[in-house]
Amino acid sequence: MRYPRRPVLASLFFLLPAMALAETPIKSVDEAGNVTYSDKPVENAVSSTVVPVDPALDPERVEEAKKQVDRIKEQADAAEKARKEAEAERRKKEEAAAQRKASQPEVIIIQEDH
Known part of the structure; x- marks a missing residue:
């Protein structure tokens, strides 16, 4: 699952200069x-x-917004890392199950009627 926060943040950064020039x-x-x-x-x-x-931006608000963007990026990175770790763990389990299945001899039961 991808997190939509980054595209949203990116679009905000592109919109801010456009709004300032409006x-x-x-x-x-x-x-x-x-x-x-x-x-x-x-x-x-x-x-x-x-x-x-007043087109001037409040420096404190700008700094707080930057900090918030950094926090969101960290959260998104942590979520992406957790997703990749979970995916790797799932793949390991699937590979182990496939190896167990491949190592087991195939048993064929033949039943004869007398």
Whole structure:
């Protein structure tokens, strides 16, 4: 069984720079009061305002995220190692069973009716 964490983490690392480069969000409010956030103003909006976003990342949050990624990698590596060990153990048992079966003489019973 493969663990999907690594592809998810990899995709997050690719998305973060893309999100940082995204255009400034615009808040649009329509006549019914529905609020929509988008990179472009919504048609027929009563008001549209640019929402200021601080693109700087908090260094503490970045460091904590890196630590969390490292912990997840360690867990995934440990799980992969355990899986490989279990698979090797299973193969050993199958090979031992096959050797036992091969070493046993084949017994053929012939029954004669008199």
